[in-house]
Amino acid sequence: MSNWSRYWMAGALLIALGGCSDVLGIGVVVAPDDAGMTACGPRACDEFARCVDPTSSTPCQCNPGYQGDGFVCQDIDECAVSTHGCDLDATCTNTPGGFSCACNPGYVGDGTVCARPASCAALRAAGSASSTGVYPLDPDGDGPLAPFDAWCDMDADGGGWTLVASVVNDSTRRWNGLDVWTGDTVFGTIADRTVSDFKSLAFARVRGSDFLVRTVDYAFAFHELIPDTDLASFIQGAFPDQCNVTYQRSAPDWHEGLTDDQASVLGFLVRPLDSNAACFPNGNENALIGLNLASCCWAGGLGNTPAGQAEWSTHDLSLLTRDRLIVEPCTAGVYPCNDNGVIIPQGSFCYNTLCKVAYAEVYLR
Numbered sequence: 093m094s095n096w097s098r099y100w101m102a103g104a105l106l107i108a109l110g111g112c113s114d115v116l117g118i119g120v121v122v123a124p125d126d127a128g129m130t131a132c133g134p135r136a137c138d139e140f141a142r143c144v145d146p147t148s149s150t151p152c153q154c155n156p157g158y159q160g161d162g163f164v165c166q167d168i169d170e171c172a173v174s175t176h177g178c179d180l181d182a183t184c185t186n187t188p189g190g191f192s193c194a195c196n197p198g199y200v201g202d203g204t205v206c207a208r209p210a211s212c213a214a215l216r217a218a219g220s221a222s223s224t225g226v227y228p229l230d231p232d233g234d235g236p237l238a239p240f241d242a243w244c245d246m247d248a249d250g251g252g253w254t255l256v257a258s259v260v261n262d263s264t265r266r267w268n269g270l271d272v273w274t275g276d277t278v279f280g281t282i283a284d285r286t287v288s289d290f291k292s293l294a295f296a297r298v299r300g301s302d303f304l305v306r307t308v309d310y311a312f313a314f315h316e317l318i319p320d321t322d323l324a325s326f327i328q329g330a331f332p333d334q335c336n337v338t339y340q341r342s343a344p345d346w347h348e349g350l351t352d353d354q355a356s357v358l359g360f361l362v363r364p365l366d367s368n369a370a371c372f373p374n375g376n377e378n379a380l381i382g383l384n385l386a387s388c389c390w391a392g393g394l395g396n397t398p399a400g401q402a403e404w405s406t407h408d409l410s411l412l413t414r415d416r417l418i419v420e421p422c423t424a425g426v427y428p429c430n431d432n433g434v435i436i437p438q439g440s441f442c443y444n445t446l447c448k449v450a451y452a453e454v455y456l457r
């Protein structure tokens with residue numbers, strides 16, 4: 093747009109506003125010359141200045157964000173002169189007539205105030221980190237908890253997932269007591285999470301409502317499963333007095349590495365009944381969080397408590413391998429049949445690691 097066009101548009105706007113030029117702080121409206129300079133008495137103001145008093149010896153005033161005598165105005169580099177007020181964890185960007193602040197990658201905020209995010213979901217929502225990896229989280233904000241490193245999956249099912257745990261069938265059983273599922277103990281490392289049990293501080297600190305499980309070759313998620321709390325508090329509240337025979341969910345809302353058919357047989361329930369035995373923390377072939385139940389006598393999932401089978405004695409996990417997720421019809425809603433009317437046949441289970449995944453990562457969002 094030419095300067096003349098700008099001028100006439102400004103003029104039209106002033107007329108529309110009833111000619112009250114003070115509304116826009118323009119003072120005296122005069123025509124700019126071809127170079128964009130505004131004639132103001134005997135001289136012309138800078139293009140980034142306004143004419144305030146043509147009769148004065150200082151008739152021009154630089155626009156906000158500019159400095160000079162009005163005849164020559166230069167942008168103020170607020171970032172260089174430290175008048176920006178950006179947070180220490182933000183980056184200041186100078187612009188003509190202004191500046192902007194943006195929180196550095198891994199932080200959330202408006203640029204004036206930046207902080208570590210409360211969760212990977214908060215980080216994703218802020219748009220300042222888009223790749224899967226390790227990020228410091230600070231779930232209690234200004235509270236006394238120091239930021240800690242967490243693993244964020246920014247890819248699966250739209251991303252924003254905080255890794256809270258990995259349950260591993262290694263030589264150590266760490267997930268076979270209710271206390272570990274409801275407390276804030278931590279163990280293991282992010283780096284070794286697929287070969288040895290890992291429990292992040294996020295397990296008892298990061299809130300979420302979506303729940304995701306990832307194995308070596310498949311993953312699935314239930315949306316809005318948990319009422320926006322941390323997993324430890326959720327297990328504490330959801331743990332029933334009696335063995336559970338009611339699915340909280342039948343079939344995940346999202347899955348990858350599985351057919352729809354395979355996904356339809358997965359479900360979610362806390363402390364499922366193993367129908368020829370008992371339920372967590374007693375009996376043998378059962379789990380704290382049930383994910384794949386069989387037509388007879390196996391309640392597979394996270395947190396095994398095998399008391400009767402020596403081969404299960406080192407197992408924290410009985411989620412089946414992908415090829416064992418076979419679908420068999422059953423009467424919908426009649427336990428252990430799920431609400432989709434499908435179940436895993438008894439033969440899919442076994443007593444050794446041949447039928448079980450080696451690890452399961454657990455995420456909250």
Ligand SMILES: [Ca+2]
Pocket residue numbers: 157167168169170186187188189190191
């Ligand atoms: Ca500037």
Ligand SMILES: [Ca+2]
Pocket residue numbers: 230231232233234235236237238239
């Ligand atoms: Ca804190």
Ligand SMILES: [Ca+2]
Pocket residue numbers: 259260261262263264265266267289406407408
């Ligand atoms: Ca283990």
